[in-house]
Amino acid sequence: MNQADIPFLAVTELAGLIEREEITPVDVVEAYLKRIDDVNPKLNAFITVLKEQALEEAASATSEIANGGYLGPLHGIPIGIKDQIHTRGIRTTDASKLREHFVPDADATVVANLKKTGAIVLGKLNMTEFAMGDPITSAFGVTHNPWEIGRNPGTSSTGSGAATAACLCATSLGEDTGGSVRGPAANCGLAGIRPSWGRVSRFGVDGASWSFDTIGPISRTVEDCAITLQAIAGYDSNDPYTWNVPVPDYRRALTGDVRGMRVGIVKELMDPEVCGVSNDVRDSVLGAAKILEGLGAIVSEVSLPLTTISGVVMRTLTSTERVSLNPDWLRDRPEDFHHNTRVAFMTGSLIPSQTYYKAQKARALVRRQVLEAFKEFDVLLQPTNPSPPGIMDLTQGVKSKEQAANALKESNFRGLYSLTGNPALSVCCGFTDGDQPLPLALQIAGRPFDESTVLNVAYAYEQAASITGTHGHPPF
Amino acid sequence: MAELSNGDIKALGRAVNLNIQEPELTQVAYSLNAILEGMDQIDIPGLNSVEPLPIILPEGSVA
Numbered sequence: 001m002n003q004a005d006i007p008f009l010a011v012t013e014l015a016g017l018i019e020r021e022e023i024t025p026v027d028v029v030e031a032y033l034k035r036i037d038d039v040n041p042k043l044n045a046f047i048t049v050l051k052e053q054a055l056e057e058a059a060s061a062t063s064e065i066a067n068g069g070y071l072g073p074l075h076g077i078p079i080g081i082k083d084q085i086h087t088r089g090i091r092t093t094d095a096s097k098l099r100e101h102f103v104p105d106a107d108a109t110v111v112a113n114l115k116k117t118g119a120i121v122l123g124k125l126n127m128t129e130f131a132m133g134d135p136i137t138s139a140f141g142v143t144h145n146p147w148e149i150g151r152n153p154g155t156s157s158t159g160s161g162a163a164t165a166a167c168l169c170a171t172s173l174g175e176d177t178g179g180s181v182r183g184p185a186a187n188c189g190l191a192g193i194r195p196s197w198g199r200v201s202r203f204g205v206d207g208a209s210w211s212f213d214t215i216g217p218i219s220r221t222v223e224d225c226a227i228t229l230q231a232i233a234g235y236d237s238n239d240p241y242t243w244n245v246p247v248p249d250y251r252r253a254l255t256g257d258v259r260g261m262r263v264g265i266v267k268e269l270m271d272p273e274v275c276g277v278s279n280d281v282r283d284s285v286l287g288a289a290k291i292l293e294g295l296g297a298i299v300s301e302v303s304l305p306l307t308t309i310s311g312v313v314m315r316t317l318t319s320t321e322r323v324s325l326n327p328d329w330l331r332d333r334p335e336d337f338h339h340n341t342r343v344a345f346m347t348g349s350l351i352p353s354q355t356y357y358k359a360q361k362a363r364a365l366v367r368r369q370v371l372e373a374f375k376e377f378d379v380l381l382q383p384t385n386p387s388p389p390g391i392m393d394l395t396q397g398v399k400s401k402e403q404a405a406n407a408l409k410e411s412n413f414r415g416l417y418s419l420t421g422n423p424a425l426s427v428c429c430g431f432t433d434g435d436q437p438l439p440l441a442l443q444i445a446g447r448p449f450d451e452s453t454v455l456n457v458a459y460a461y462e463q464a465a466s467i468t469g470t471h472g473h474p475p476f
Numbered sequence: 477m478a479e480l481s482n483g484d485i486k487a488l489g490r491a492v493n494l495n496i497q498e499p500e501l502t503q504v505a506y507s508l509n510a511i512l513e514g515m516d517q518i519d520i521p522g523l524n525s526v527e528p529l530p531i532i533l534p535e536g537s538v539a
Binding site: 309361 | 500523
């Protein structure tokens, strides 16, 4: 195999070649490092590339496999890690000047678990400062969308989306507070799942908002996403909020059989008048629903009126929680924040306690309404974003109250499941027309801790629609 | 509800030991007023009697 072709293979394809010893982990890591050298300067997806360490680990993996010690589908696979997740001996910056020299002395549980499977950490991925929702705030420069330079790659796991889509790593980890796994997956044409809150340990992950933060994979296919999730899911005594419930075999759950499955399309998020969804996004999601119906699913509409408040409720809570993590930084070193982060953190500092309390009450009602819907439906469908990836505004500042209010409204799409803690996955469901196609995305949510069903519905759709592969890779 | 002025924002900032100046001052006012207005418009019957719970999900909701 030509080494230049290696980075374009899915994890499942790479794993087969590695297991059969047709290629070695050293071949794979060298191919990815070459591609990072060629492409990363244009995208700025990595903050730190671990060239020597990755090559050393690849050599060890090659030797282990040659000696009959193949560990499974991630053995020798290069993975990128969002720079919010601790890596022992390797700086973890949160894309902020305030953390530019922070070097953790231990791996986050998710990183340790990945290493146990034989995965090779290729580097630390760019993000927005402290995982905020603004794409231009990284102290290490803006990350670009590989589908079109200048477009928003999706926040806050910007590098996880851009690097995975541009084949600079085989799969990646992001962190989803208000949609930061699903947003980059959507904008970069990938599969990304926010697991149930409590499914994956957050030990060793810098917090954004304690009651929302969830670690999840961003991958090029649903099956790769399932493989990556398998490695990180499960109870961790170091994270008291992980639930001690069994972790199913996610890959085995990918049967593609959705016959008889009850699928609800969330009415409010499909209505341009209510939540501002664009026609191309709406049509692509309806097209996906038709495909699922053709596969035997029973599709109908469901109304969740409280969807329309989920954005403002989520932002009220996350804005308050973010600042409460390190309030002294804003007082002592305000100049070290990006301007937009500083404005957001100052705003969060001033939210009245009664408003925060009201938001917590509203959150309980939103959750109740969503859980009620899952008595009738197995999964819920809706767009991940209201529109295709937009052009990034590189000028700093909040321009008007209307702009701020629109951002809250846009948060309804991903904020809903951030509030409720249900698993939610974004998968590519088409592209815009024109010379420079941009990805469109479908969001599939499931019952708490039922990632298997969510992944299987996404897999069934992905296989039937042939989205992956047909549209190829970004133009790099 | 009445919008908070820049002077109000400055005073609220002082109360939490933050010295908020321009250009942040006006932008914090935009952001905070958008949030407060959005939250003020939430009027769900029975909201006041709801117990605000953290994220922990009810046992019965686990698949």
